[in-house]
Amino acid sequence: MILYFPITTNETTFVRVRGKEYQNKxxxxxxxxxxxxxxxxxxxxxxxxTWTKINSPTRQTLKTVCFVDSLHGWAAGDSGTVIHTIDxxxxxxxxxxxxxxxxxxxxxxxxxxxxxxxxxxSSIFGTILLRTQDGGDHWSNAGDPLVNKFIKSIxxxxxVNGYLGGLPDVxxxxxxxxxxxxxxxxxxxxxxxxxxxNFALYNVNYGFACGGHYDLAGVIWRTVNGGQNWSAQGVxxxxxxxxxxxxxxxxxxxxxxxxxxxSFVCSTDGGDSWQYQTLGxxxxxxxxxxxxxxxxxxxxxx
Numbered sequence: 371m372i373l374y375f376p377i378t379t380n381e382t383t384f385v386r387v388r389g390k391e392y393q394n395k396x397x398x399x400x401x402x403x404x405x406x407x408x409x410x411x412x413x414x415x416x417x418x419x420t421w422t423k424i425n426s427p428t429r430q431t432l433k434t435v436c437f438v439d440s441l442h443g444w445a446a447g448d449s450g451t452v453i454h455t456i457d458x459x460x461x462x463x464x465x466x467x468x469x470x471x472x473x474x475x476x477x478x479x480x481x482x483x484x485x486x487x488x489x490x491x492s493s494i495f496g497t498i499l500l501r502t503q504d505g506g507d508h509w510s511n512a513g514d515p516l517v518n519k520f521i522k523s524i525x526x527x528x529x530v531n532g533y534l535g536g537l538p539d540v541x542x543x544x545x546x547x548x549x550x551x552x553x554x555x556x557x558x559x560x561x562x563x564x565x566x567x568n569f570a571l572y573n574v575n576y577g578f579a580c581g582g583h584y585d586l587a588g589v590i591w592r593t594v595n596g597g598q599n600w601s602a603q604g605v606x607x608x609x610x611x612x613x614x615x616x617x618x619x620x621x622x623x624x625x626x627x628x629x630x631x632x633s634f635v636c637s638t639d640g641g642d643s644w645q646y647q648t649l650g651x652x653x654x655x656x657x658x659x660x661x662x663x664x665x666x667x668x669x670x671x672x
Contacts, residue, residue: 434476450471451467469498471498475524485501522566532548541600555599568613582608585607588606588623590603605644621636622636655668
């Protein structure tokens with residue numbers, strides 16, 4: 371199903387969710403036409419246009435995908451599976467990651483340099499980071515395992531500055547290309563132990579992280595000085611799972627709760643303030659991408 375949500379509110383209103391009020395100020399400009407592409411239990415219906423099934427070199431479940439341009443991309447998932455395309459996804463080839471553990475996130479800075487997040491629940495209970503410097507042809511462990519830490523997201527703003535987010539209360543940064551990871555400095559202790567799910571980095575200085583706890587708060591962290599300090603702000607009652615930066619002022623995030631449905635947040639002032647709104651749809655919005663500055667697509671599921 372495709373749902374279309376024009377956001378044209380010209381005044382400040384408040385959304386009340388379970389006894390709490392959240393500001394829902396959309397401003398005097400039509401900020402965005404938000405299109406939600408809903409996937410529920412694998413059923414796809416009432417969608418205009420066509421989707422083409424691409425032959426996959428694996429039968430393993432793929433859980434993460436990353437493209438660095440219109441042609442070069444990678445996907446990864448169960449049993450250490452990594453596949454790679456050089457023609458915009460028309461054809462995919464297996465790559466040897468060197469692990470049989472589940473890969474939950476993959477990130478490439480360019481066509482050569484990339485990282486993968488692997489969860490190990492056997493001999494080393496925690497996360498193992500993998501790195502490649504030849505486009506995924508060869509992978510190696512990037513530092514020591516993170517014991518009892520489960521990373522959900524990895525992102526780099528350049529070849530040396532990167533971030534890890536996960537649980538329990540994992541928010542780490544590197545200044546040397548992943549050789550060492552240290553906790554970031556958060557300006558408030560209010561949300562210091564909340565899980566971090568995703569990053570959106572505008573440049574080396576300006577970026578965001580998002581996360582939160584169900585039934586407690588959705589949280590967005592922001593840095594304007596290259597990660598030296600992060601400010602945290604509660605933006606709603608449920609976690610924010612993914613953020614997308616449209617430009618230096620406009621940022622959108624999606625999330626939700628299994629019981630109360632999906633929601634989104636947006637900022638029109640570079641993250642100084644956030645507006646929260648429920649979508650009125652059962653399910654959790656877990657991923658977000660924008661085709662243009664005015665049209666966004668989010669996947670929802672249970």
